[in-house]
Amino acid sequence: MGSFLTHRLHCFWIFILFALAGTSAFAQTTGPEDGYFLVHDFRNDWRVYDEQAKTYVPYIREMHQQYGSYSVILDIAQNRHYYLLYRSDQENYLFINGSLQKKLPEKTWTIFKLDSLYKVSPDRRVLLTLYGPQPGIDQKTLQIGHKIGVGQKPIYVSESFLQARPRDDSPFEDFYVLGALLLLLAYASIYRRFPRDFIRYLSIKDLLTIHPREGAPLVTRGLLEIANLLFLLLISFVLSFLYQLIRYRGIDLFKTQALFQQEETMGQLFFYFIFIGVLIFIVFLLKYVMVNVLGHIYKFDKIVNIHFFKSMQSSAIFYTGISVLMLFMLNTFPSLTFHWDNLLLIPITGFYIGRLVLLYFSINKLSDAKNLYLFSYLCIVELVPFIIGLKFAL
Numbered sequence: 001m002g003s004f005l006t007h008r009l010h011c012f013w014i015f016i017l018f019a020l021a022g023t024s025a026f027a028q029t030t031g032p033e034d035g036y037f038l039v040h041d042f043r044n045d046w047r048v049y050d051e052q053a054k055t056y057v058p059y060i061r062e063m064h065q066q067y068g069s070y071s072v073i074l075d076i077a078q079n080r081h082y083y084l085l086y087r088s089d090q091e092n093y094l095f096i097n098g099s100l101q102k103k104l105p106e107k108t109w110t111i112f113k114l115d116s117l118y119k120v121s122p123d124r125r126v127l128l129t130l131y132g133p134q135p136g137i138d139q140k141t142l143q144i145g146h147k148i149g150v151g152q153k154p155i156y157v158s159e160s161f162l163q164a165r166p167r168d169d170s171p172f173e174d175f176y177v178l179g180a181l182l183l184l185l186a187y188a189s190i191y192r193r194f195p196r197d198f199i200r201y202l203s204i205k206d207l208l209t210i211h212p213r214e215g216a217p218l219v220t221r222g223l224l225e226i227a228n229l230l231f232l233l234l235i236s237f238v239l240s241f242l243y244q245l246i247r248y249r250g251i252d253l254f255k256t257q258a259l260f261q262q263e264e265t266m267g268q269l270f271f272y273f274i275f276i277g278v279l280i281f282i283v284f285l286l287k288y289v290m291v292n293v294l295g296h297i298y299k300f301d302k303i304v305n306i307h308f309f310k311s312m313q314s315s316a317i318f319y320t321g322i323s324v325l326m327l328f329m330l331n332t333f334p335s336l337t338f339h340w341d342n343l344l345l346i347p348i349t350g351f352y353i354g355r356l357v358l359l360y361f362s363i364n365k366l367s368d369a370k371n372l373y374l375f376s377y378l379c380i381v382e383l384v385p386f387i388i389g390l391k392f393a394l
Contacts, residue, residue, distance in 0.1 A: 029148070031085045032109040036145030039082050042072045046137055056127075059137060070137050071129040076118045077250075077338065082144050084112040089139040092132040104130075114144075118250050124338050171266040172248050179241050179273060180327060186234055187320075190227075197227040201316050208358070222305040223288060231316055232284050233277075238319050240277035244269065245326055251341045253393050291381050298377045303363050310362055311382075314355045322347070341394070352386045 028038040046059035048067045056071060074084075086094075087109045094102045096117075104110055117126075130140055191198040197218055200206050217225050223232070246253060247260070260272065288308055295304035322344070330337055360378055367374065 030143055031083075031111070031145050036083060036085060036147055038143060039079070039146050040144040042142040042144075045072045046070045047072065061137075065137075066135045068133065068135050069129060069131045070140065071127055072142065073125055074128045075125050076114050077124040079144050080115045080118040082114055082146050084114055084117075085141070085143045085145045086110045086112070086130075087141045088130075088132070090132050090134045090136075092130045092140065095129040095131060097127050098129070124335075171264065171269060175266055175269040175273075176241075176245060176248075176327075176330070179244070179270075180323075183234075183238060183241060183323070186237070190230055190234065194227045194230075197231075201231055201313055202320065204317060207310070207313050207317060219306055219309050222308060223285075228309070228312065232312060233281055235312065235315050235319060236281035236284060237273070237277035238323055239280050240273050242319065242323055242326060243276055244273055245330065245337075246340050246344075249337050249340055253341075255392075287381070287385070294377060294381055298369070298373055300363070300367060300369065300377065303366050306366065307359060307363060307381075310359055311355065314351075314358065318351050345394075349390075352382070356382050 030036050030038045047056040048059050048064045048070060049055075050057045059067075059070065086104060087107075088104065089107055091106045092104045093100060094104055102110075128142075130142070132140075187198075200218065218228060221228070223229055243253065247256075264272075291308055292304050295301055295307070300307075326337075326340070336343065356378055359382065360374065363378075364371070364374060
């Protein structure tokens with residue numbers, strides 16, 4: 001009796017294994033020459049616009065077969081490293097959020113890199129619509145695929161439960177970790193070399209002290225003091241790092257997104273990081289020259305270095321805090337990072353206005369110049385560059 005039950009049990013498990021084998025297969029390939037792993041097929045996700053309900057409703061074959069417009073919701077943030085694959089035996093037009101983008105050819109595959117759409121679109125999710133003069137959805141194929149690399153093998157999956165989703169191989173995650181560690185190392189190196197100057201630079205109490213310490217080299221020597229030069233370089237690379245974080249979330253500051261490669265390697269990311277940091281450093285040097293020239297014109301020669309030191313000190317404190325906050329958000333509240341342009345606008349604007357007020361009272365206590373001259377001087381060197389920069393940034 002026991003052997004009979006054991007035999008039946010073995011047969012049962014063999015049957016289960018064959019059943020599972022029937023539902024499992026290689027990861028499905030698609031696209032031209034089957035060159036892509038299928039990540040998602042939108043065949044069950046189509047929607048049509050219902051005039052009575054004034055909203056999009058799921059596509060039902062019996063009710064919507066004669067419609068000419070079909071839409072899907074596409075999460076470009078989640079799928080940014082994949083490709084959008086389209087093919088149809090009919091001519092169609094592609095709309096994104098109601099805006100015509102492209103005339104799609106018939107009987108041929110059309111490939112879109114979602115990362116390029118992610119970089120120019122401020123929205124995490126978009127409404128993608130196919131419109132054609134001939135009704136019906138059966139001839140339309142819309143999929144998300146992952147390009148098969150050289151030597152890459154298919155993955156076994158169960159079609160009823162699993163979906164082949166290749167690992168995201170973006171190098172940015174490694175870049176921002178290594179970049180943050182490099183900046184931390186730079187902070188530590190400056191602290192070890194100039195401990196007292198480092199503490200003073202990041203001291204809010206010292207920043208709010210209107211009367212600076214007399215004879216302090218940090219104040220009197222300007223950029224001739226090596227600590228000031230190193231801090232200026234450090235601030236430049238902190239700003240470059242923050243720019244990279246914002247750019248990665250698809251926010252096109254200064255309309256520069258088109259200047260970067262769509263597929264970026266670790267080396268390219270660090271090249272951009274260094275290049276932008278050096279560029280910002282040069283801008284800071286030009287500002288220092290402008291402050292000196294205008295200070296000479298307004299006869300503020302004695303307070304030029306005080307002005308520039310206070311400006312650098314406030315930037316070091318503010319942008320160090322902002323960088324810590326942004327890294328915290330990136331790891332804890334990643335969904336909020338897609339709206340950094342809106343979230344950071346108010347604190348950055350408040351910072352520059354607050355710095356203008358602080359500089360006004362600091363310089364006013366050390367100079368007998370008329371308030372009108374002092375105000376016009378600060379507007380030229382502080383307020384006007386900020387307004388111009390904000391206009392071009394957004």
